[in-house]
Amino acid sequence: MKKFALSWSGGKDGCLALDVLRKQGIEVASLVTTVPAEIGRTFGHGEKKELIKLQGEALGIPVHFIECTFEEYSQKFVQELKQLKERNQLTGIAFGDLYFEPHREWGEKVAKEVGIEAVYPLWMEKKEALHALQTFVESGYKSTVIRVREDVLDESWLGKELDHAFLNAIQQKDVCPMGEAGEYHTYVHDGPLFKKKILLQRPEVIQLETTKKLEYRNYFLLEK
Template structure:
């Protein structure tokens, strides 16, 4: 019997590639898990609107389980919801899109253990593999846009950039992780091989969130994907 897992979902390139790898291994992703601290009313880390993450779930035909929490009780809330959805979805494990940060993995393994679930890291590798990981994403057929940058590292001219080979060349020139593993930048995936519909993002504006700049889309909708005839 195939494994059934929940996937920690940010809406960005890492979690999307984790989904792609899991599916390729025949592992069923039963649901996404996305944390929403009440202090900000947006997704943790990426600062994205819940409505856009819901749209991704709809486009991928995977339900999204939002974890309402505070920064103070973040871990406890995660563990509590994880235990509930383990029973609800019949889960064997929980997967994360982390690449190489040991502290992130230790946390994920801890919360998985609290629910007696396997912690799965389909993208795990070494820091020096990050550039190749970015190239793999670009070649995968998924479409993503930069939606958030740390002001002390990247200016707001990076907002709205598509992850393509031009982006790959540009990011090589910066002394940062090419995948933005330490939060240098965040992305939003809006189309790709597993998407049944694509998300059309329009009316962008730049807003400030803490020490970052965020690209906010005022209008977004699902659209049917074009099919090739013949």
């Protein structure tokens, strides 16, 4: 049986990738999340480690954090992925990227160095992004917008659920519907593969570089 690690930042893309892998009968032995030592938050989404740990617990999949600096990102990723490969007998690593070619090239290079397969279960053409968002909206997973790029989306988008209203509204903006260029990021808190759901409370908006982020002060698991 194939056994994979999955690159995980806590959002809709990784969650969809996990769903596809599980439907293909692939075991996901570990969620892999990179955390820059300089910031102590996840790369890309800027999420707190505690909220990623909560997702792992809710899904019943261990989370492996790779702590690294920007300079040693690739080197540390390869090094720790080799350890995960030995520990979990991994045969591959999956990524939730959609169509950004440089990300795929990087992931395939890393996997080759580790000696495992690189898989992109969501890979598509750019024009298919709207259909991918519709697939997520109808998947049963619950996800909230937790970060926006200020040059394209204002803070009124923070806290929006990825539902049919969001699907309609995002089409009125000049952005990738799936936010592939970092226009927005999400946090998944419930869905078919979740053994427990995550309750998020007391949100407040904080500033991170050129983005605004929704920060939750209270968060905990609930039985389903």
